[in-house]
Amino acid sequence: MNKFFITGIGTDVGKTVVSAIVVEALKADYWKPIQAGELTHSDIHSVEELISNSRSRMHTHRYALKTPMSPHAAADIDGVQIELSAMKEPETKNNLVIEGAGGLLVPINEQDTILDMIQDDYKVIVVSRHYLGSINHTLLTLSQLRSKGVEVSGIVFNGEEHPSTEAIILKMGQVQEIGRIDQELVLDKKVISKYAQLFKSRLEAL
Template sequence: MNTYFITGIGTDVGKTVVAAIVTEAMQADYWKPVQAGELQHTDTHSVEELISNSKSVMHEHSYALRTPMSPHAAAAIDGVHIDLEMIEEPETENHLVIEGAGGLLVPLNEQETILDLIKNNYKVIVVSRHYLGSINHTLLTLSELRSRGLEVSGIIFNGKAHPTTEHIIKKMGHVEEIGRIDEEAVIDKQVIKKYAEMFKPRLEAL
């Protein structure tokens, strides 16, 4: 069984949508270790609402913080300290999708970041969304992962196609494309299932 870690080049690039697609494609379990803000409707709730299969299990957060801020700051407001030893991967005999928070270097505390949650055996999938500066942010993300000795399994582009951007990221970043999500008017179960079927062969080959 594989563990897929979904990270992004920043905030609001589409990590949760990609997590739902991978969860649906592999009928995997889902886990977001640290949730900051939106506790009435978390990313876990969103993934659960977007998938169609009945096999996936949603696992509880290790930390659920009230304020939509960087986890280290949200934790300080809640009067807690995020301890990596308290973030234990859930036990499952199924594939597991783990969604990070923000980008790789989002602080969890004063010493550790989201990057410190990623283990060597994880299949790391980077989500990139096109905007001015996204090439730089994507290449920096890929470089930072590799500087820690982590293998990048692939990249998913999210949003309207931008061939020159996608080409240079793949060439300079030495990364394989798993697929691209179009600028969809609505993200619902049908859309997630469509992309799950499209991406499944590539995900199975990772």
């Protein structure tokens, strides 16, 4: 059993799409410990709608917060205290894909961030999307992970291709590319299945 932690260089860079691809490629289970906002159509619902296999299980959030804000702030509004000790993984014998919230240094309480949720046995996949400043944000993310002793398994580029940006990130970040996702007009089961097949061999080799 392998555990894959999907993190990103920020919000809305494609973590949930990448999570769905990894889930489909490995027929893995999915778990998002903290969901802030969009509870009626959470990332669990999105992943479930995008995958095609019948083996994967969707595991319940540890914290389901009503407000689409940083977890620490959303929890404060809900009168909830997020505790790292409560982040117990769901029981499964299957591979497990764990999706973070926002970027690494998003606070979950007054002491801890998303980074503190990453365990030693997690295979960490970073999702990067091109925009002005994304090189800096991607390299900072990789550096922050390594400064905490976290090994980075690979990176996925999402969105419009930008070869020079991707090349310098791979070189300076000393990270392997798992794959890239084009700027798709539609994201559905067929598209996710296509990328799952493209990424499968590299994911299995991690």
